[in-house]
Amino acid sequence: MEKHQKIISPKIKISEEVLIQELLAKKPSALEYLYDNYSAALFGVIIRIVKSEEVAQEVLHDIFMKVWNNFSAYDAGKGRLYTWLVNISRNASIDKIRSKEIKKTLKTDLVSDNVHTIDYANSHTLSTDGIGLEKVLDQLPEELRFVIDQMYFKGYTQTEIAEEFNIPLGTVKTRTRTAMRELRALLL
Secondary structure: OOOOOOOOOOOOOOOHHHHHHHHHOOOHHHHHHHHHHHHHHHHHHHHHHHOOHHHHHHHHHHHHHHHHHOHHHOOHHHOOHHHHHHHHHHHHHHHHHHOHHHHHHHHHOOHHHHHHOOOHHHHHHHHHOOOOHHHHHHOOOHHHHHHHHHHHHOOOOHHHHHHHHOOOHHHHHHHHHHHHHHHHHHHO
């Protein structure tokens, strides 16, 4: 009887520039690489906003389809690939929770149905520990970290943060700009 050996190839790392070129060339292996290396972090961003594993999986799938079909819209001059993917994920998640479909579901769900939602701590660990974001955010002053957390991980707009937490809108905008500037400096 012939034995079949499975050869396990070492995890291949490719640069962002090469990945971008391969995605532009519509190479399926590039999409696979993108999914393997970015999906866990993006899922973490999505789950913090939509709070449902099933909906988060749906949004994640939609995002990768959107990226594959519209990758030519990516502009490296405006930011890194990961930042672009996070923004797409965040926006798609917010759109999803604001959709009529989700609002209708939320109105009809019983409180007991929410017991099985993913634990906040687990989703927080999934989204930030894998990419080291938690350590970077910890370097920000509390008021800046708060605004970033509310916007990028909980799906609030600047106006919603101002209204919900009784902070002047100008202050929220200033803190957002300052936080982004400090994050950029920390990451470069």
